[in-house]
Amino acid sequence: MNQNEAMTRDHEILSVREDIVEQTTVQVCIEDTITITLNGIPVTTLKITPVDLESFAVGFLICEGLVSDPGCISAIDVRPTLISVTAEECTLEGSLPSLEIRSAGVGIGRRQELSSPALGDGFTVDKKILFEGTRQVHETATVWRSTGGTHCTILVDNRGHILSAAEDIGRHTSVDKAVGKALLSGIDPGHSFMVCTGRLPGDMVAKAYRAGIPIVVSNNAPFSSGISLAERMNMTLVGFARPPRMSIYTHPERILL
Amino acid sequence: MNQNEAMTRDHEILSVREDIVEQTTVQVCIEDTITITLNGIPVTTLKITPVDLESFAVGFLICEGLVSDPGCISAIDVRPTLISVTAEECTLEGSLPSLEIRSAGVGIGRRQELSSPALGDGFTVDKKILFEGTRQVHETATVWRSTGGTHCTILVDNRGHILSAAEDIGRHTSVDKAVGKALLSGIDPGHSFMVCTGRLPGDMVAKAYRAGIPIVVSNNAPFSSGISLAERMNMTLVGFARPPRMSIYTHPERILL
Incomplete structure (x- = not known):
């Protein structure tokens, strides 16, 4: 690297x-705060090292079971604070709200101000x-x-x-x-x-x-x-x-x- | 300890x-998954070591700026997966949704099943x-x-x-x-x-x-x-x-x- x-x-x-x-x-x-959306639906907002964001998006959606096959991903749009992924052929495992369970920090973002x-x-x-x-x-x-x-x-x-x-x-x-x-x-x-x-x-x-x-x-x-x-x-x-x-x-x- | x-x-x-x-x-x-509510409003769900949960509740609400003074807390009800805190005299700093920014894991909970x-x-x-x-x-x-x-x-x-x-x-x-x-x-x-x-x-x-x-x-x-x-x-x-x-x-x- x-x-x-x-x-x-x-x-x-x-x-x-x-x-x-x-x-x-x-x-x-340094860290960035980014939000990832899947087919327009916000999935999560997290702190991340601001490199390799396309790889992150693919890996995150596979590793969280939100996309079943990387071949289903048709578009990834990476902007400073937002990654928008399109994968309309793929199914979601479970419902989105349970993604919000956290193992650690509550985060800062706007509250850091x-x-x-x-x-x-x-x-x-x-x-x-x-x-x-x-x-x-x-x-x-x-x-x-x-x-x-x-x-x-x-x-x-x-x-x-x-x-x-x-x-x-x-x-x-x-x-x-x-x-x-x-x-x-x-x-x-x-x-x-x-x-x-x-x-x-x-x-x-x-x-x-x-x-x-x-x-x-x-x-x-x-x-x-x-x-x-x-x-x-x-x-x-x-x-x-x-x-x-x-x-x-x-x-x-x-x-x- | x-x-x-x-x-x-x-x-x-x-x-x-x-x-x-x-x-x-x-x-x-070992870890437990618990939800903390403040005046009936869910604040967050996280993984935690299942001891000292009353201390956790007081410290969390102060450290996250959700309660301005521990003296405002009138009741803490600790159950295995839920901590309900009452602090009606106290003000919240900012709005609750921004609490959902995370620094780390997405969590398991129901999705671990x-x-x-x-x-x-x-x-x-x-x-x-x-x-x-x-x-x-x-x-x-x-x-x-x-x-x-x-x-x-x-x-x-x-x-x-x-x-x-x-x-x-x-x-x-x-x-x-x-x-x-x-x-x-x-x-x-x-x-x-x-x-x-x-x-x-x-x-x-x-x-x-x-x-x-x-x-x-x-x-x-x-x-x-x-x-x-x-x-x-x-x-x-x-x-x-x-x-x-x-x-x-x-x-x-x-x-x-």
Whole structure:
């Protein structure tokens, strides 16, 4: 594949390795939101890497059982946010609404255009506490250790105390549960940083924003959409937090380096 | 968390390490499909680990901006497949339909109840070729190497030739694209095994089934739903394929050990 340019953009980060802090440029994944229609009927809207969209359309319709034979597809029209497929000779398996069952995120799209104000300054955390949080998330993830299949989210205060923790097959639902547990215990998530496993697209960052959490830390990669949202909402985004390293993508001023 | 029993079930696998093949029992993640309603309006249906559902409901509604203050929630009724929340004093941010944008899988639910016949026998692959495939998927994933953010899927024939390859932010869409590329090139995915990155719930296995692919290999964990579907559809499911080890969850007879 020689399509890296269409799939990524550059972003300036602060790269931290123990006591060495350097500014550097990394590549981050970009996503598009597209809708696919079959014979004029909207089938789904999803986030996708914006390459190979014709192949995606063919594979999606076969793999979801919506078209029984690729030979039935008579036309594929790919536009930036819409793929229209014509396959009038083919039958659909089941009805369309059940397609809407999801395994993961709720998505961002229009809802990412949050009109609410950015989060305030004030909450800061020492680099050592933050690194300790990335160790704590693995200690907490007991089901992950026995299955390798879950994500884990913890909320940690700036003295390093875990306020809330949850494991779930979904990274999004692990965030929901950790935030819900804190709220049901009368704890304000706004006075914590969030450490989660898994990648950080905009919908993950939007969840933290709405819970008022100013710092989001992951052991994994953020996406372009997550970085943009964090920049705009005055949130600190840390990716690839794997002691002794981490990458600070936005608003490093909350981390005492 | 002491809820491991509610979150996992046991499964008998063939554990392969170089030339040692042993039967052993491992734990796999289970999932439920639940719908959440707010004031009687269905908000979303998703796959979730079936614990902490009240916390999930509170966190989800806050994190998705559907309830502005957890104090507004007056009732939460949790049933096996439905969580009904009452929060009549609270306002919704935006309209509900846009919630349906997804970042990942299309889900299984009713559609997992495939009525079509199981896949046929016949296609087999040598263990060495299969291990080589798990190396090839990483070699192919050039965007993953520069970003850490993508999933990759390759289709490989039983002589070890890559027939098709795709990277995408979504593991599901990487499968769609790899299958679509094969079909657009006139290649029958049924004569290949699929190597993908990321976990394997039922919706991932269902995609391979519909494309006729009899062997699905991942470097990561399968879920209970993926294993059940593979068992029933006569598909070979291999998880944690990290040379020199792999775990064969279903129908090992297609792999020449």
